[in-house]
Amino acid sequence: MRKNKINLPDPLEVINNIVVSILSFLSKSKLGSSWKKFLEWLVDTEVYRGAYTVRSPLDSVGKRTTVMKDSLFLHFWPVKTHRNDLRISYHLGMGLATTWLFVILTITGVLLMFYYRPSVPQAYYDMVDIREGVYPFGMFLRNMHRWAAHGMVLFTIIHMWRVFNTGSYKPPRQLNWILGVILLVLTLLLSFTGYLLPWDQLSLWAITVGQQMGANAPILGHLGPFAQVTNLQDAAFGLVGGTEIGPAGLIRFYVLHVFFLPFVTTILIAYHFWRVRKDGYSFPQT
Amino acid sequence: MQDKETSRRGFIGLLVIAYSSIALYIGGALVSFLRFLFPYAIYEPPQKFKVGKPEDYPVGTITLITGRGLWIGSYSEGFAGLIAKCTHLGCKPNWFPLKDGPLGQGIFECPCHGSKYDKYARNFAGPAPFPLRRAKLSLAPDGRLEVDKTEVLEPKVKMQDGVEIDETKMEEFFLKV
Numbered sequence: 001m002r003k004n005k006i007n008l009p010d011p012l013e014v015i016n017n018i019v020v021s022i023l024s025f026l027s028k029s030k031l032g033s034s035w036k037k038f039l040e041w042l043v044d045t046e047v048y049r050g051a052y053t054v055r056s057p058l059d060s061v062g063k064r065t066t067v068m069k070d071s072l073f074l075h076f077w078p079v080k081t082h083r084n085d086l087r088i089s090y091h092l093g094m095g096l097a098t099t100w101l102f103v104i105l106t107i108t109g110v111l112l113m114f115y116y117r118p119s120v121p122q123a124y125y126d127m128v129d130i131r132e133g134v135y136p137f138g139m140f141l142r143n144m145h146r147w148a149a150h151g152m153v154l155f156t157i158i159h160m161w162r163v164f165n166t167g168s169y170k171p172p173r174q175l176n177w178i179l180g181v182i183l184l185v186l187t188l189l190l191s192f193t194g195y196l197l198p199w200d201q202l203s204l205w206a207i208t209v210g211q212q213m214g215a216n217a218p219i220l221g222h223l224g225p226f227a228q229v230t231n232l233q234d235a236a237f238g239l240v241g242g243t244e245i246g247p248a249g250l251i252r253f254y255v256l257h258v259f260f261l262p263f264v265t266t267i268l269i270a271y272h273f274w275r276v277r278k279d280g281y282s283f284p285q286t
Numbered sequence: 287m288q289d290k291e292t293s294r295r296g297f298i299g300l301l302v303i304a305y306s307s308i309a310l311y312i313g314g315a316l317v318s319f320l321r322f323l324f325p326y327a328i329y330e331p332p333q334k335f336k337v338g339k340p341e342d343y344p345v346g347t348i349t350l351i352t353g354r355g356l357w358i359g360s361y362s363e364g365f366a367g368l369i370a371k372c373t374h375l376g377c378k379p380n381w382f383p384l385k386d387g388p389l390g391q392g393i394f395e396c397p398c399h400g401s402k403y404d405k406y407a408r409n410f411a412g413p414a415p416f417p418l419r420r421a422k423l424s425l426a427p428d429g430r431l432e433v434d435k436t437e438v439l440e441p442k443v444k445m446q447d448g449v450e451i452d453e454t455k456m457e458e459f460f461l462k463v
Contacts, residue, residue, distance in 0.1 A: 205377050205398055212376035238323050242330055244355070252323075 076273070084283040090166065091283070094159035099269065101152040105190075106262065108145040116197070118254035120247045123199035149191055156187050168282040176275045179268060186265045193257035199250065207245055207253070211236045333435040336426055340365065340463045343431075348381045348392065348405065356421060356433060357381065359407065364460030367421035367433045368407045372396040374414040379403065394418070408441070417441045423461040431461075 130138040169177035196207045214236035222234040241248030343360040357368040377398035387393035394403035401412030408417040422437035
């Protein structure tokens with residue numbers, strides 16, 4: 001057992017203060033002392049000591065910074081925050097909202113994957129089963145997935161509108177603007193690939209329209225300007241896996257929707273956030 | 287064993303070889319992944335097929351060949367294989383034999399964005415920019431009509447609003463039997 005005084009990193013200190021004040025309100029001593037014992041045990045576990053490596057008293061800015069930087073969970077937050085950074089009239093909170101929608105979409109999407117089979121005989125009926133209440137909370141989860149998808153497109157656009165209006169795309173943040181544009185495209189592609197999966201008339205013809213856009217792409221589309229390829233080699237074929245939308249197209253869109261695009265998006269979101277931390281906020285620091 | 291001296295130039299040469307091998311390896315992998323998405327065979331109906339004898343299609347009828355995305359239009363000018371794919375964005379139009387068009391009864395109408403074509407499949411309303419594409423028709427030696435969807439004829443003549451275009455311009459797009 002360590003004998004020296006316990007020095008708690010900030011978040012635990014905050015939690016401790018809250019809990020201690022509640023406990024002292026509820027009872028005078030007993031619960032308070034067992035809570036203290038629990039904390040003493042917690043900060044001495046290998047897991048905690050591995051996660052928060054700074055042991056010395058946090059009596060300088062440098063040490064507090066190190067605590068933040070050395071922990072996986074704490075480093076998501078900025079080391080210091082200016083009052084203006086917290087003003088919602090500046091940032092509108094749209095990046096955060098978009099991120100949470102992506103989290104919601106991932107969770108609800110994974111749950112939907114337990115029942116949805118991406119093959120032509122089953123896809124539509126699985127979707128109807130989910131929607132019409134065969135599975136508990138099925139309709140709720142599907143609608144949540146659907147509305148969150150609409151919301152993510154909307155909030156991404158509002159987020160970019162805000163970034164544009166506050167001039168946050170200017171140097172040194174130009175790379176993050178480019179990443180943001182790529183993330184917008186990925187969001188739209190996720191919506192587009194998800195659109196086919198219900199496999200009803202609306203999705204079929206909507207994706208036919210999208211396929212036609214691929215066929216009309218310059219150089220890579222067989223109907224586009226400067227076409228260099230046949231209808232069996234062009235971009236639309238690569239997307240749909242046939243000359244028209246069928247079983248091959250459904251499974252392609254499914255794989256893109258549930259694995260490939262979310263994978264790329266997750267990596268880029270992480271990079272996007274990392275750049276926000278490195279570049280700092282753009283709001284006036286006065 | 288003594289280390290052999292490597293000159294600076296020789297070292298850079300080795301680096302170039304090493305990095306180009308890695309680039310070649312990754313590039314080859316990416317190309318093969320892309321190539322993987324284009325199969326040698328696809329499970330779709332053949333593009334070249336026979337649709338029966340010319341007598342099966344009396345003049346003035348438009349017959350959908352189910353599962354092939356094609357109508358056989360039979361006109362006094364001859365036969366035409368109309369590809370059931372709207373020239374606007376690729377949806378499948380429907381044939382309405384009783385709706386009125388600029389040439390009297392019978393129009394094609396696309397459910398997606400409302401493009402309309404007359405009975406010769408020439409666009410006269412909606413966003414469609416061109417008449418429907420036509421598959422090449424021929425008469426097989428056994429006397430049946432043969433469709434070749436790989437050979438597409440594009441009558442890129444825009445029909446003026448409500449005004450018929452010159453019939454002779456369409457001549458090459460009909461199969462006379």
